[in-house]
Amino acid sequence: MQQPHVRATATRRVAATLTALVALVGALLVPAVPAAAADDPSGGNTPARHRPASGGERWGTGTYLNGFSYLRGVNVYSLVFGGDRPAGQVGESQAGWDYLASRGVKVARLPVSWVRLQPVPASGDLRAGLDAPVSQAYLDVVEEQVRRAARAGIRTVVGLHNACSYPNITAKGSLTCGAGVTRADVAKVWGAVATRFAADERVIAFDLLNETRLDGVPVARYKLFTQAAADAVRGAGAEQTLWVQRMLGERGRLDIMAPDGPWVSDPLGKVMYSQHFYPSPIGSTFDPLAGNHAVLMDVDRFGTWCRKWKVRCVAGEVGWPSGGPGGVQSAASARGWNLVFEQFYRLADQYGLDVTYFAASSSQTTGTLLAYVASRPGYPSPSGLDTALSQAEVIERHPSRRAP
Template identity: 25%
Template sequence: MRRIRLLAMIMAGSLAVGGGVAAARSSLPATGSGGGSTASAPSYLKDDAGRSLILRGFNTASSAKGAPDGMPKFTEADLEREHADMGTNFVRFLISWRSVEPAPGQYDQAYLDRVEDRVSWYAERGYKVMLDMHQDVYSGAITPEGNAGNGAGNIGNGAPEWATYTDGLPVGKQDRWELLYLEPGVTRAFDNFWNTTGKHPELMEHYANTWRAVAERFAANDAVVAYDLMNEPWGGSMQGSAFESGPLASLYQRTTDAIRQVDQDSWVCVAPQAVGVNQGIPSGLTKIDDPRAGEQRIAYCPHLYPLPLDIGDGYSGVSRTLTDATIAAWRASVEHIAGTVLGGAPIIVGEFGLDTTLPGARDYLDRVYGTARELGAGVSYWSSDPGPWGPYLPDGTRTLLVGTLNKPYPRAVAGTPTDWSSAVDRLQLTLHPDPAVTAPTEIYLPKSGFPGDVKVEGADVVDWNRQSRLLTVRTATGASSATVTVTPAA
């Protein structure tokens, strides 16, 4: 119940944190009923061939947060099982500031070697990778003994010890790890990072240069398509629009500029303040300018955690009604920031998830993936860790997540998707073909619905690989629009 009160106060824009006062929240333009908006058509990340990417995958993984070597407990065999069972093509791979820059200005190339090794697993299977600079409660260096864990066996993670300044303020015990954000020592550590104290202007510069070191390593790696600049930002004593349009936007701009010194092509992903915005409150994030030559490559990567589900309720009854209202409000905010503020940025849902044993879990998954499809958004589910939130239990048993995800979808489209839908044994895709794209459209088809040959209408089959479950098709040259329908052959 304390967390409910916390979030309610944040939503009201009146939360006092560590002696500071939360700022007022932002506003959105008028939208239609049910959360519909006047946003423009979806934008998509593109691959090297110019195809629009539809990304489906997992966060991998929370087990990396407290690991001494910074690596998740996730093997190549685990990836092969995921790929075979669900046909995923995307991963949000967790990295950390503490691991990249263990001492000021010193970048751990051995750690980046380990990251690169894991990236190669994904590259060999045709995945795209988004590297996520992850943090929770700022840093493990300020976590006292005796606190409740966050599901990964640790509390704080992210920043190195040398970049952690609590100024001697305490961090007390909390029953829920999220409430540690309100502890005075945690608040002060964030305030020093954002330099709202005026004491540590060097910390954000170190952070931006850390991203520069990462980008320099992965700029030529075709599998790495995006950099997620900070997981779930928290403003310390500054909250709401004042934080998002101030220190957060400043960090994003500085980091984007640093990345572009060494990498002109990868997408830069920016996320809003987490608390409140994850629950549907409008974001006050402002525009980030991409200094690269050509079109902007800034993507918007919000998270979605409706409060009823986040505190353990199922997707039914009153909880379902409240959750649906949250999704509608969240969608309106996402469309506004991506479409209006960021000028038509692609969207990636960086995190969403729930305990799959809860009532209505399958309906909720379908609802969120359906919303993402309408937004043209990629999705990285939280997370691939074993347990009821993930695709497999610790003993290897599949959760309902596997069957929910294992459906046909277009992975790479030679043009712009305008609509697509799928069932276990049917996929229909409408697109505007791009004559400049010579590579074919690529579609994943699960074995359960397409055990043998397939029937394709509206396109010519280039290849159907039953082992990889990938169908490639080519639409008619010069067509302004095409609809491709795939069903099992009779």
């Protein structure tokens, strides 16, 4: 026979579980309401005074949205996965980009490693690496991916995937913004990237600093460094839209770190704010009692902040585990995750958020979050991107939406 305190504990546990279930199910039943056409942050000029670097005609209207209310696509992560491999072994083939286009992808976020743009010298001297010129040869590699994407009909967002650190936040002894990395260092690398793509309408935006950690960079310092990056882009003559990310951690939410609203000053007024969304923990198997509605609450807070401050926003990364044939989890787990993130995309539709799923790559075996992969992965892949996993069902149900 159970003791009273045991029964009380069990009762509270059941009540908490039911509360979580009601919240999740209730959220999943919210009908999708298409967002109204949002303002184009490019102001009709991205860039209006130039032709693409290819010398071809303007890309549509030349604006960020190009006739859409919101944009949907994927992160193509192959340049980062490729590490320091030779240029010919990284990135996606033309066939891979064509495959993504056939699945409805209109925009691709293209993360680029800072350490590939400025390699660490053999001596290991990080300061010497930052003082070295930015590699034009590696920018050639990046531009080739931009060219292939554009040939398939996909525009790109080039992002510095660095966590405000050099060479990498996970590497022992890495320098961070304000602690070894200066604003001049950030301005230097972004000035070089922006100079390369300043007149290139195939690139519609620059994502300035990726997933900066609060435990290493205070909020005030992070704001100074994002402003330095923005100033460098404009100083190079680039007119593309700027993506500015929140910081990692609960206190890094925009409504907490920026209660007074957007902080980046831009003479062109073309700044968007970005947030990343994942289950917690990222690789967990779906459990209907595990409070999976938290990610939905997070996107609702994000969308509310964006509406309050009348700024356009983007879910720069969203990802969840694959399952079933070719996936990393069971088909049942995949169905559970798809239910949750179907509602995520519905909320993104309602708020008019742009979304780029994380991720697509043909370079390695199926990772936890990859939605588009290769039947024969490698560096380079013999097959290229040619396989859609379980997440594609949700992603492709919510494509870029044409403005009315």
